[in-house]
Amino acid sequence: MINFEKMDDKDFVFINESFNEKEERVFSNFLKERKAEKLKIVDSKRISKQHAQTVNTRI
Amino acid sequence: MELDFEVDQITNSIENVISGEVFETLVSLATKEQIIEKTDWVFDWKSEIRDETKSVFFLTTENDPITIHGMISLIDKGDHIFMNLIESAKSNKGKNKLYKGVAGNLVAFACKTSFEKGYDGIVSFIAKIQLIEHYSDTLGAKLFGKTRMYIDTEESYTLTMNYFKNFDI
Numbered sequence: 678m679i680n681f682e683k684m685d686d687k688d689f690v691f692i693n694e695s696f697n698e699k700e701e702r703v704f705s706n707f708l709k710e711r712k713a714e715k716l717k718i719v720d721s722k723r724i725s726k727q728h729a730q731t732v733n734t735r736i
Numbered sequence: 737m738e739l740d741f742e743v744d745q746i747t748n749s750i751e752n753v754i755s756g757e758v759f760e761t762l763v764s765l766a767t768k769e770q771i772i773e774k775t776d777w778v779f780d781w782k783s784e785i786r787d788e789t790k791s792v793f794f795l796t797t798e799n800d801p802i803t804i805h806g807m808i809s810l811i812d813k814g815d816h817i818f819m820n821l822i823e824s825a826k827s828n829k830g831k832n833k834l835y836k837g838v839a840g841n842l843v844a845f846a847c848k849t850s851f852e853k854g855y856d857g858i859v860s861f862i863a864k865i866q867l868i869e870h871y872s873d874t875l876g877a878k879l880f881g882k883t884r885m886y887i888d889t890e891e892s893y894t895l896t897m898n899y900f901k902n903f904d905i
């Protein structure tokens with residue numbers, strides 16, 4: 678949830694550090710897996726829709 | 737990887753806390769020739785600009801493109817944008833800040849950059865432990881591990897659209 682009203686209540690500070698290679702890979706893999714998962718869902722929805730259209734056409 | 741655009745970006749606005757006056761803002765890429773008063777900033781932005789792995793952007797108002805209200809340092813990680821540093825100008829810090837909206841504008845700029853790069857708006861950063869809850873409440877950021885936080889696509893889109901009205905994916 679985003680709260681624009683509270684955003685200026687505290688000053689934003691990030692820690693100026695970098696992750697090591699392993700940590701970077703873990704996050705990168707996490708993003709990749711999530712993306713693949715999302716694409717799978719989109720694909721399965723598309724296939725279901727196409728299947729429903731085919732069935733309708735036959736009927 | 738270096739971000740490959742230098743065009744000023746018109747963002748939403750920042751608000752003068754005292755008068756309530758709203759100013760249109762610009763986000764611009766900082767160059768090595770950028771004049772930065774060391775006394776106004778805690779972080780060493782000059783060295784951040786010199787570092788070619790990073791891209792530093794600064795926020796000004798349209799009617800005063802000289803006064804810098806905030807700065808952000810971004811790294812293109814190839815699959816998301818990493819916010820290395822962010823800082824509001826001295827006058828925009830704490831309870832007596834002069835302008836509201838500086839940090840929001842800059843984070844939204846990072847989100848917009850992530851969409852433009854094809855990273856689905858994903859932006860990450862390392863949070864101070866004490867601010868994790870604040871980032872979660874205000875940016876909708878999620879925790880990954882102990883201190884890495886990331887802004888996911890949906891929240892990133894909301895932030896981008898709030899500050900960049902004309903943005904189109």
